[in-house]
Amino acid sequence: MKNKDTDYQRYRKSLSNCHLLENMDDLTFNSLISLFSEQTWPKNTCLVDENRFLCKFYIIISGRVKMYQLDETSSKEVTLFLLHKGDFMDLFCILDGLEHKVYYESLDEVKVLEVPMENLHDWFRKHPEYYKNLLFYAGKKLRTMENYISDIIFANISTRLVKLLLRNVNKDSKNLELINDLSHKEIAYLIGSTRAVVNRQIQKLKKSGSIHTSRENLQIIDLGILIEFLKKENKYE
């Protein structure tokens, strides 16, 4: 039992940014977290089982999972969300209980907390006030999607690329995080484009002296140039 308790404290700490668990006293937190069990998914694994997310719910503890759509005809991809610590799967299923045709793939070794959907629903029925946390999270994701749509419609690829970079710069360290070790292909899918086009833009950014790249690695060396670029395009917020 002592062991479990320290586990819970560990989760409490590592999931401090998790909207679902916000404003929760320790007792409630423990009652919820005791329903979960920890799992590890290996790197670069697809989670293709369509119905899995109707019966199980997951919270990511560590590692990245991309949620993406695939177009069978052209075998193109779009990454809808790059999920990480504190994110859920599948948001859509937990909200409306319907099937969600979407793909998930781990980009790192991923640790998750798993709970049978039914148990989670039971818990929520007993603690309906915590639906609010789910609402808040859904709101965040809606906003992200709305921005995605306006970006695709209003902004060209170079703008979208620069915005993606700036979004993922750590405010304190000024370093690129979360997407710094992705291939050009993965970066392309994050902004709804293709490898070749993104590479073309990356070459331009390199020549401008704003970034430095090596194999599966992208670093920002002059944030100011990127910000100036967005300002020129009137896309700087």
Place this chain on the structure above:
Amino acid sequence: MKNKDTDYQRYRKSLSNCHLLENMDDLTFNSLISLFSEQTWPKNTCLVDENRFLCKFYIIISGRVKMYQLDETSSKEVTLFLLHKGDFMDLFCILDGLEHKVYYESLDEVKVLEVPMENLHDWFRKHPEYYKNLLFYAGKKLRTMENYISDIIFANISTRLVKLLLRNVNKDSKNLELINDLSHKEIAYLIGSTRAVVNRQIQKLKKSGSIHTSRENLQIIDLGILIEFLKKENKYE
């Protein structure tokens, strides 16, 4: 009091498709609906007051409201949602209580139910189990947005146009609804394109014999042709 009761019954009926009010006994329904007051907005009016939706919440009873984003630089638009009977405003604000930079415009004379946000929150605190209804609605909208994104990335304009038409065909009457009286410009904004391009595609559809148009009016005369077209593009679901 009698008068009020008949009002409530009228709302109950006309808002039967409203997710927020689903699975609600009459007593609860009345306790909620009594917080609202009816309002009428004239046709073609912009609701620009930025903070309005932070303090007031609206349910549409009749008429259409488009929710859209505007790019100041290019003065381009995208319509994110074409809201109508049973839809809410502003979903984003009710979910996370944050400001939402978005535009609303009435396309018809619109009747809404208005409630001060604070009162609605109070009601929800007393009836937290109805957060679930909000969750369900949010899920629906997330799905719509996800589809929007994949369509923009995977499908060309003609496909997106045909999909838009088919989505808005009444299953029973086979007639185009909700978007049948829009200008080409408004149709363009619904699929993230421009007037001229949409017009080009509409001419093609007319020549194919699938649709008939007149000023601000679009009718489908051969649904089969449109469905065949999508099948050929492998975009038919």
Place this chain on the structure above:
DNA sequence: GATTTTGTGCTACTTAGGTAGTTTTCAGTA
């Protein structure tokens, strides 16, 4: 009923970005 505004149809032009293909570089591993 005259004037203005708005929607539609079309033509001609431009271009960003998608596509295809080759070469080079690099990391893992046999």
Place this chain on the structure above:
DNA sequence: TACTGAAAACTACCTAAGTAGCACAAAATC
């Protein structure tokens, strides 16, 4: 240390779709 496969770099090409402009018709406004 050589082999292999993936990522990256670069070139050449193509086209869907955005842009600009104009003419005409239907509505709306005066």
